[in-house]
Amino acid sequence: MKAVRIHAYGGQEVLTLEDAPMPQPGEKDVLVRVVASAINPVDWKIRAGYLKDMLPYSFPLILGWDISGVIEAVGSGVTKFKPGDAVYSRPNILRDGGYAEFIAIDENEVALKPKTITHASAASLPLAGITAWDVLVKTAAIKAGDRVLIHAGSGGVGSLAVQLAKAFGAHVVATTSTKNIPLVKSLGADQVIDYRTQEFDHVVHGMDIVFDTIGGEVQEKSWASLKEGGILVSVVSPPAAEKAAAHSARGAFVFIQPDAAVLTELAALVDAGKIRPIIAAEFALEDIVKAHALSESGRADGKIVLHIGKP
Ligand SMILES: NC(=O)c1ccc[n+]([C@@H]2O[C@H](COP(=O)([O-])OP(=O)(O)OC[C@H]3O[C@@H](n4cnc5c(N)ncnc54)[C@H](OP(=O)(O)O)[C@@H]3O)[C@@H](O)[C@H]2O)c1
Structure with a gap:
């Protein structure tokens, strides 16, 4: 072959x-x-x-x-x-x-x-969808009304995560660069932050969930956007336990595994027109x-x- x-x-x-x-x-x-x-x-x-x-x-x-x-x-x-x-x-x-x-x-x-x-x-x-599901649903237990910050709303993972969070009834804030603002808005994000012109940690506060797809400085600054008791979930690098404690928040790292049950859930959402x-x-x-x-x-x-x- x-x-x-x-x-x-x-x-x-x-x-x-x-x-x-x-x-x-x-x-x-x-x-x-x-x-x-x-x-x-x-x-x-x-x-x-x-x-x-x-x-x-x-x-x-x-x-x-x-x-x-x-x-x-x-x-x-x-x-x-x-x-x-x-x-x-x-x-x-x-x-x-x-x-x-x-x-x-x-x-x-x-x-x-x-x-x-x-x-x-x-x-x-599959890979990006299982990632979005594992972070938002399994790890952060997302529910209607949650305020969620998703980094890189235009990325492979982020573009699904924005839609999935909206499907669960969350209020979604997403970061992207200027050229991708229309795309991320079209996915249903309630607020889009242009990371090239705005410091997200200056304008986004009180989040229940932060989804980190970038790591490094973006992860470090993300603690300031969380509310007390909120959760920062990264798929790039494990958040430090002492940083989480210092912000009275939780941190988690996800590395996905194959998951046919989640693929079946995602297929239903796609066929219902909730995710594209x-x-x-x-x-x-x-x-x-x-x-x-x-x-x-x-x-x-x-x-x-x-x-x-x-x-
Ligand atoms: N642990 C796991 O199981 C797991 C699973 C899946 C993915 N990952 C990791 O997650 C990361 C993201 O994956 P992906 O597939 O979504 O990547 P991707 O599709 O390649 O991400 C590209 C997107 O990132 C955006 N971006 C880049 N820098 C940004 C910044 N500083 N702020 C906001 N947006 C930014 C870009 O938007 P602009 O062009 O507008 O900047 C672009 O649309 C990768 O490191 C990947 O390896 C881990």
């Missing part, structure tokens, strides 16, 4: 389009013919070797842990799916990913894709280097999709 693999950690030049062996599905695996995949920052962080102490890989490795496609075959122990099912997944990050024509995935990491959107749009949802994927750019598998370059620029407004197979 055709796949983009890496044979060593490195820059964009290690991304190699080549023939790779077909994945061999295990007893509990489904073999998915990939129609579309998506890029996430974790892809180039892994490619560059930044996460090698945390995630031990051997080479060659297929990156890309967001897919939408059609089940081609199932292992002997699979009970939930059958060939022909249209599915989407954020598969186990320790196995080969989805920059490939086929991928083997444990059936417990797969859900039926939303019916009302294309495979390309569906492929953009925001696509920044679409590429063919052959253009993987351009796709990584856009993600690494940190400027993508929404998700970056890779078209791989026929729908």
Whole structure:
């Protein structure tokens, strides 16, 4: 099969389009013919070797842990799916990913894709959507009326988090740069802060929840925006316990895992018209280097999709 693999950690030049062996599905695996995949920052962080102490890989490795496609075959122990099912997944990050024509995935990491959107749009949802859900719903226990600050409302994660928080009835404040203000407003944000012209910590106070997708100085300044007893949840770096205590607040770090139950919830929200994927750019598998370059620029407004197979 055709796949983009890496044979060593490195820059964009290690991304190699080549023939790779077909994945061999295990007893509990489904073999998915990939129609579309998506890029996430974790892809180039892994490619560059930044996460090698945390995630031990051997080479060659297929990156890309967001897919939408059609089940081609199932292992002997699979009970939930059958060939022909249209599915989407954020598969186990320790196995080969989805920059490939086929991928083997444990059936417990797969859900039926939303019916009302294309495979390309569906492929953009799993990783960012599970992240938004884990932070807002599972970790921060968001509820109607909560005041939520979401950093990078135009990013892959942020563009879904804004919509999810609105779907839960929250009051949403989001940061972005000048060019993306109309996009973030269109997602339903009640207030949009242009981080290039305004210091968010000077104008945003009393938040129940802060969702940190940036880390560093942005995380440090975020404590000032929380109310007493509020929670700062980061997906970039663990907030320091002493900082949380000093602000009479809570801090948490989330690193997501595959979650088919959440994918089913997200598919229902999409099919009910409450969440729409925001696509920044679409590429063919052959253009993987351009796709990584856009993600690494940190400027993508929404998700970056890779078209791989026929729908
Ligand atoms: N721990 C986990 O499980 C987990 C899961 C998912 C993601 N993550 C991490 O979360 C981070 C965000 O992921 P992502 O996929 O959303 O990234 P992304 O889509 O690449 O983010 C790009 C967006 O960030 C915005 N941005 C950049 N600097 C900003 C700032 N200072 N303030 C506000 N917005 C800013 C950009 O808007 P402008 O162009 O307008 O500046 C752009 O729209 C990454 O570091 C990723 O690795 C972690």
